Amino acid sequence: MKNRGADMTIRDIIIKYSEDLTQMSDTPRLDVELLLQKSLGDVDRIYIHMNLNKELTKEQEEIFLKLINDRLNGRPVAYIVENREFMGLDFYVKEGVLIPRPDTEPLVEELIELCKDKNNINILDIGTGSGAITISLAKYLENASLTSFDISDIPLEVGKKNAISNNVEHKINFVKSDLFSAIEDEDVEFDVIVSNPPYIRREDMKTLHTQVKDYEPYNALEGGVDGLDFYRDITKGSHEFLKQNGILAYEVGHDQAEDVCEIMKNNGYTKIYTKKDIQGIDRVVIGFKL
Incomplete structure (x- = not known):
């Protein structure tokens, strides 16, 4: 996957990679948001939605590109972010x-x-x-x-x-x-x-x-x-x-x-x-x- 530079905003990433994940996932946008949360230091989803115009740093984008490549290759998002919600509780998974x-x-x-x-x-x-x-x-x-x-x-x-x-x-x-x-x-x-x-x-x-x-x-x-x-x-x-x-x-x-x-x-x-x-x-x- 080509690195598009450190000028991509959160909105850009959600739009582009949700489309890329359509064939792999039933919930492509959610997957992208979860990977963004991980890339940005385990922020919550509200942060993602409130900062759509925020640009990722080069380091953050490199982390995200590694995670999204894993997802595009088929690795389940829960294993990538090491977390899954169930019955309103958080569970570590691997x-x-x-x-x-x-x-x-x-x-x-x-x-x-x-x-x-x-x-x-x-x-x-x-x-x-x-x-x-x-x-x-x-x-x-x-x-x-x-x-x-x-x-x-x-x-x-x-x-x-x-x-x-x-x-x-x-x-x-x-x-x-x-x-x-x-x-x-x-x-x-x-x-x-x-x-x-x-x-x-x-x-x-x-x-x-x-x-x-x-x-x-x-x-x-x-x-x-x-x-x-x-x-x-x-x-x-x-x-x-x-x-x-x-x-x-x-x-x-x-x-x-x-x-x-x-x-x-x-x-x-x-x-x-x-x-x-x-x-x-x-x-x-x-x-x-x-």
Whole structure:
């Protein structure tokens, strides 16, 4: 990319690079603004909007050009700026953890609604990722304590960092575990088990956008031949560790709700229901242990 000199204003940059990013991003202007915020020393978006005629210094423009090149090559903006907002909270992210998405917020919102009036709620989140689910529940459920499992070290490291920055580290125990392996020999029960497991069909992995398949962790995306492997394994294993009338809660792929409901029904869950996301897609499946 040609350096156009240090005379480009914030407005010039937004106009030019929003157009350049149109093929790569569904939110090109937002991406450019986030990269500008980073380039200008982590200023807020209000600063960007109030200073559209401000010219970047040569150093600021060099930083921006490096970041925008990364974005144009497919690297997700969240990894570039090392941040993503979720449920009104700020999360540090880096490669090795799944980037939090708005699709997951309905799952968290439904669990908050189900648990808000209960005392001493004990919740297990399988698949820490950035800690988005775990930390949001800890933040918005005053009487909850949480355990967060992940098989990989990076999510546990990132989750702990985010718990500290959101002031909920005292409510969460992060544990390295392959599904329930860490508690197989323990006498422990939870009120809620929640998971946003890998659910992309193996064949569909190759069709994902470059910024997903080439950057986000494969083992946080691929869910077996039909995408349902983790739902089967978690649902089967959950019975031993859920209290009577305990809640099993999932995020599911856009066309998987019916199959996941059937898996839960076949494993003895009752009062199973789904919730839609903002696009009207059945994105959440909830069931109760008999």
